[in-house]
Amino acid sequence: MSTVRVLFVLLGAVAVGSALLVVTTRQIVHAALWLVVTLGALAGCFLLLTAEFVAWVQVLIYVGAVVVLLLFALMLTRAPTRPDPAARTPNAWFAAVVAAAVAGVLVTTLVAGFSGAVIDLDRAEIGGARVTGGAVFSTWVLPFEVLSVLLLAALVGAIVLSRRDVPNRPRDAEAARDTEPARDADDRERSSS
Amino acid sequence: MNGMAQPDNASYYATYTTVLTVILVGVAFAAAAFGANRLLRPTRPTREKLLTYESGVDPVGEGWAQTHVRYYVFAYLYVVFAVDAIYLFPWATVFAAPGFGWVTLVEMFVFLGFIAVGLLYAWRKGVLTWT
Numbered sequence: 001m002s003t004v005r006v007l008f009v010l011l012g013a014v015a016v017g018s019a020l021l022v023v024t025t026r027q028i029v030h031a032a033l034w035l036v037v038t039l040g041a042l043a044g045c046f047l048l049l050t051a052e053f054v055a056w057v058q059v060l061i062y063v064g065a066v067v068v069l070l071l072f073a074l075m076l077t078r079a080p081t082r083p084d085p086a087a088r089t090p091n092a093w094f095a096a097v098v099a100a101a102v103a104g105v106l107v108t109t110l111v112a113g114f115s116g117a118v119i120d121l122d123r124a125e126i127g128g129a130r131v132t133g134g135a136v137f138s139t140w141v142l143p144f145e146v147l148s149v150l151l152l153a154a155l156v157g158a159i160v161l162s163r164r165d166v167p168n169r170p171r172d173a174e175a176a177r178d179t180e181p182a183r184d185a186d187d188r189e190r191s192s193s
Numbered sequence: 194m195n196g197m198a199q200p201d202n203a204s205y206y207a208t209y210t211t212v213l214t215v216i217l218v219g220v221a222f223a224a225a226a227f228g229a230n231r232l233l234r235p236t237r238p239t240r241e242k243l244l245t246y247e248s249g250v251d252p253v254g255e256g257w258a259q260t261h262v263r264y265y266v267f268a269y270l271y272v273v274f275a276v277d278a279i280y281l282f283p284w285a286t287v288f289a290a291p292g293f294g295w296v297t298l299v300e301m302f303v304f305l306g307f308i309a310v311g312l313l314y315a316w317r318k319g320v321l322t323w324t
Contacts, residue, residue, distance in 0.1 A: 004206065047209060050202060057279050065272040072268040075260045126205050133283025134290075137297045144280070145300065148307035151273050155311040158269045159318055162262040 004121060008048045015041035032070050039063050049119060051127040266320050270312075277308050 018037035025031050039062040046055035089095075125131055136144050245252045281301075288297040315321055 050205060052205075053283065060279060061272075061275055065275040069265075069268045069272050072260070072265050075258070076262050076265055077259075122202055124202065126202065129282045130286040133285075133287035136280070136283055137287055137293060137300060141300055145303055145307075147276075148304040151276060152307045152311040155269060155273055156314055158266055159315055159320055162266050163318065 004048050008045060011041045011044040011048070014038075015045065028074055029071070032067055032074060035070070036063055036067050039067070048121075050121060050124045053127055053129050053132045263320070266315070270315065273308060273311065277305070280304065 015038050018034045018041065021034040022031045022038060025034060039058060043055045043058035043063070046052075046058060284297065284301050287293050288301070
């Protein structure tokens, strides 16, 4: 099992390194792509810890769907998607303090909750779909149903925010004219400037 | 829970060793193909050759563009149904097992019902019609 340990440490290093690149890169699109590496390395870690189903959910949902959502959100913002020196904000130190505080809370919670827990990888039950389903539909039914309400709320929120029949901002009216985003290069330049 | 702890997880790791091997062979194949290409091909770049190919017309402006906000809903619908579908897999493996049965079936349809309300809302607001 020492191979598993070595791979786990390597994947952990990849995850931490690419996570640092996510927050330090100047190009905001590259940050989203480095996030793919981070989440993929985490999926590898889950796989090594025999959490098979969680690992593939990580790949499908986070690498597949959430990062796509993030890229869409980046393409919608007025914030420039090209490299920009203004992407460096004077609030960076404050963000670092908040990040350190959040990390502190998370590490404290983990240590308090699981400090003595050891997973024997030789004998651990493989966390496939059947095992996960057994846990979700016998013990964790309420969180599962609450999740559907959360998805519903977020979907309704996204529709309300992006409705185009209420042009309450002048920018919407201007953007509504641009029905096809890639219609021609002149339009593209105008809308990005 | 179904099934007791496996006596040994060696077969689990052996399965994923095969997956890892396939991934490594794939990466090596692509790297070798592109590497050989780079070594063998003549390289005489000119300014025109290095331009981005855009249907034979010289590209104007930049590649970065702002898109319309309504495309965000399509991306979001994809996320919602990906999360939705991912829960169907564990559900499908257990709902017929002893100890689950009708209650589990109803639980899943409550979940799907909430999602369906969201889809109904999207449909009524005309988000799903292509304009």
